[in-house]
Amino acid sequence: MSILDSIELFSSLTSSERETLSLFCQERLLRSGEILFNEWDDALAFYVVKSGYIRVYKDRSDGEKLVGYVDSGGLVGEMALFDPDAPKNRMATAKAAEDTYLLVIMDYAILELSRKHEDIYKKISDIIMVRKNDNKKNNIE
Numbered sequence: 001m002s003i004l005d006s007i008e009l010f011s012s013l014t015s016s017e018r019e020t021l022s023l024f025c026q027e028r029l030l031r032s033g034e035i036l037f038n039e040w041d042d043a044l045a046f047y048v049v050k051s052g053y054i055r056v057y058k059d060r061s062d063g064e065k066l067v068g069y070v071d072s073g074g075l076v077g078e079m080a081l082f083d084p085d086a087p088k089n090r091m092a093t094a095k096a097a098e099d100t101y102l103l104v105i106m107d108y109a110i111l112e113l114s115r116k117h118e119d120i121y122k123k124i125s126d127i128i129m130v131r132k133n134d135n136k137k138n139n140i141e
Contacts (some may be wrong), residue, residue, distance in 0.1 A: 003027060003103060007048055008073060025111035030054075035039050036076065041078030042092045046110040049073065052100025056092045058140065067092050067140055068131075075127055081107055082114070083120075083128050104115040 003025060004010045004018040013021070025079040027050070030036055036047065047054075057064045070076050080090050110135060112120040134140075 036094040047076040048103040050101040055097040
């Protein structure tokens with residue numbers, strides 16, 4: 001059984017493809033309050049929340065601007081890797097709101113997979129579009 005079997009994003013992959021991708025993945029525990037990445041950090045990985053949740057925010061001169069929360073099954077770090085309008089740096093800070101288990105997938109592995117599997121690329125693109133629309137609606141830049 002692969003560590004990717006229960007993740008909906010990868011449901012279209014064969015078990016052999018999931019096993020191969022799992023070679024480029026690791027599980028990570030992020031303790032409550034621990035920062036996963038800071039705004040403007042280099043984007044070197046893509047994350048799937050397995051349990052717990054992540055608080056995403058931007059630091060501004062007038063305080064933190066909440067972008068949102070990502071809970072079980074959600075993706076973190078996709079915009080810096082997949083949004084063609086974004087720099088290849090983190091666009092916000094991500095911090096564990098409670099003890100959170102993540103699946104960490106190296107950037108080159110998820111990018112290569114998305115080139116080979118249009119359905120995975122489309123799912124990630126759809127998530128980005130929703131988040132960008134939410135950010136515009138909430139006036140988050």
